Amino acid sequence: MNAEVAAATAAPEKKEFWRWQENTWYDETKNWKDAKIITCGIDVGSVSSQAVLVCDGELYGYNSMRTGNNSPDSAKNALQGIMDKIGMKLEDINYVVGTGYGRVNVPFAHKAITEIACHARGANYMGGNKVRTILDMGGQDCKAIHCDDKGKVTNFLMNDKCAAGTGRGMEVISDLMQIPIAELGPRSFDVETEPEAVSSICVVFAKSEALGLLKAGYTKNMVIAAYCQAMAERVVSLLERIGVEEGFFITGGIAKNPGVVKRIERLLGIKQIDTKIDSQIAGALGAALFGYTLMQKQAAK
Amino acid sequence: MIANYGYKDGSGEYYISIDTDKCIDCAAERACLKACPQQMFEIITDDYDDEVAWVKKEKTRALAYDCADCKPAGGYTGLPCTTACTPGAIKHSW
Numbered sequence: 001m002n003a004e005v006a007a008a009t010a011a012p013e014k015k016e017f018w019r020w021q022e023n024t025w026y027d028e029t030k031n032w033k034d035a036k037i038i039t040c041g042i043d044v045g046s047v048s049s050q051a052v053l054v055c056d057g058e059l060y061g062y063n064s065m066r067t068g069n070n071s072p073d074s075a076k077n078a079l080q081g082i083m084d085k086i087g088m089k090l091e092d093i094n095y096v097v098g099t100g101y102g103r104v105n106v107p108f109a110h111k112a113i114t115e116i117a118c119h120a121r122g123a124n125y126m127g128g129n130k131v132r133t134i135l136d137m138g139g140q141d142c143k144a145i146h147c148d149d150k151g152k153v154t155n156f157l158m159n160d161k162c163a164a165g166t167g168r169g170m171e172v173i174s175d176l177m178q179i180p181i182a183e184l185g186p187r188s189f190d191v192e193t194e195p196e197a198v199s200s201i202c203v204v205f206a207k208s209e210a211l212g213l214l215k216a217g218y219t220k221n222m223v224i225a226a227y228c229q230a231m232a233e234r235v236v237s238l239l240e241r242i243g244v245e246e247g248f249f250i251t252g253g254i255a256k257n258p259g260v261v262k263r264i265e266r267l268l269g270i271k272q273i274d275t276k277i278d279s280q281i282a283g284a285l286g287a288a289l290f291g292y293t294l295m296q297k298q299a300a301k
Numbered sequence: 302m303i304a305n306y307g308y309k310d311g312s313g314e315y316y317i318s319i320d321t322d323k324c325i326d327c328a329a330e331r332a333c334l335k336a337c338p339q340q341m342f343e344i345i346t347d348d349y350d351d352e353v354a355w356v357k358k359e360k361t362r363a364l365a366y367d368c369a370d371c372k373p374a375g376g377y378t379g380l381p382c383t384t385a386c387t388p389g390a391i392k393h394s395w
Contacts, residue, residue: 117348152349157305157316161362202311238309241316241394 018171019066020181020253023278026053026061026086035060037295038088039095041118041287042078042109044071044102047139047167048253050281051078053093054288059125061086062281067139071102075109095295097287113290115283116145116156122286123249124151127273132247135239135264136282137254139167144239151286155242162202165234167253169203170260173227176207177220188225188259195222197229206230224259232263239268248272255279302347306356307364307394315364316394317341317382321353323390336385339367354390368393 032038035055043050045067052062063081068074075098083089090108098106099118106112115136123134124147134145141160147153163169174181195218198209210223218226231254250272254260256279265271277285307316333342333354341360347353360367371377383391 113348153302155303155305159308161308161310241309241314242303242305 015178016175017178017180018174020048020171022065024061024063024081024085025278026082027059030055030060032060032086032088032092037095037292038093039097039288039291039295040079040093041284041289041291042075042096042098042103042106043100043115043118043281043284043287044074044078044098044106045100045115045139045283046141047171048280049074049078049100049102050284051075051082052281052284052288053082053088054285054292057289057292059277059285062278062284064278064280067102071105072107074102075106079108095291097291097294099283099287111291111294113287116143116158117153118283118286118290119143119251120145120147120153120286121151121289122282122284123147123251124149125285125289126251126275126277126279126282127247127249130247131249131273132245133239133243133249135235135248135250137166137235137250137252137260139253142166142235142238144235144242146242146245157238157242159238164203164206165231165238169206169231170227170254170257172203172207173210173224176210177224179220179224182256184224185228185257185259185261187221188228189262190221191219191225194229195226197233198223198226199230228257228259229263231260232267236264236267244268244270246270249275251279251282253280302349304353304355305394306361308362312365314394315368317356317364317368318392318394319354319356320390320392321347321351323388324353325351327354327388327390329385329387332385332387333382333391336381338370338381341367342382365395 039054041052049067050064053060096109098109098112099115103112119136123131129149136143142165143158146155198206302321304319305316342354
């Protein structure tokens, strides 16, 4: 069989619509070698893993990628991704803090801290000391957090029992609609009238309900809008359990989806605090900042 | 800090809240640990280095079932955990 025939008869490549953009960034205006204390936060989540480097208490760089099939390798790969770009070695880092569901499996971490505390600390850095209510929409769970002006948690609630209102739920809808995940938010507004939210709060049932809506004549955009609205209603009910204070901030991958964020803002009647920093790194950033504080305390002794 | 452990599903909201500020210097000598027939509580060191009670991770997704025996239908007039916790740190949402 020649190459042309092989190419023609090969199965078409399956497009992964759910695949979100992995990214690496570092501050090119600074040199990490000038820093006195370098700390690192590693957030091994159920869907994504991030490594964040903090130099003297300031964000220096990060790498965000999809979690692999085990936590130790995911942590190593996330950190290696940023260290390779800037010519850093593990020995150059003074302190490493692990967080996320895989936090106890970060082999080179000096300490593990829950993602609840880390997200609050990260949000405090990203959104400033006015942040009081944080909604973390993670890969497979959702957290509502209250914090004080220093980013210390005062009240929290987590729902990790079902995937409704999480990043994984959005990935499922993306694949079902065969629309790249980054386009879901903008497309959800491209509808003539805002449809009712899908009624189910379970991802499995929402999937079958979405298919039913398509058969009933809904456009894809209308189905996406209905799902974004359902997700917004779901997380708002979670937030209402602990109450919402001014200084609202969203972390996690879903914060990049305007279709959900704008609907949450509409339901709550408040705007979220904007940031230029990637919302997905909040947990790892908070972990690195915890590491910096611990290093300062050690130095003071 | 108010720590809420539990979940919301199609049947309702099931959260056990623990006020860790009241829990740190427990005046009841950690009576919740023995009072709960399901042994749902344990003492941990939290992220801010305080020793407090929490609901065991494996129990947080089945509160509606695990706590059912201690509700009025089970013959109790008061929840054993909240009764034992004299500082009033433990609350049930349902």
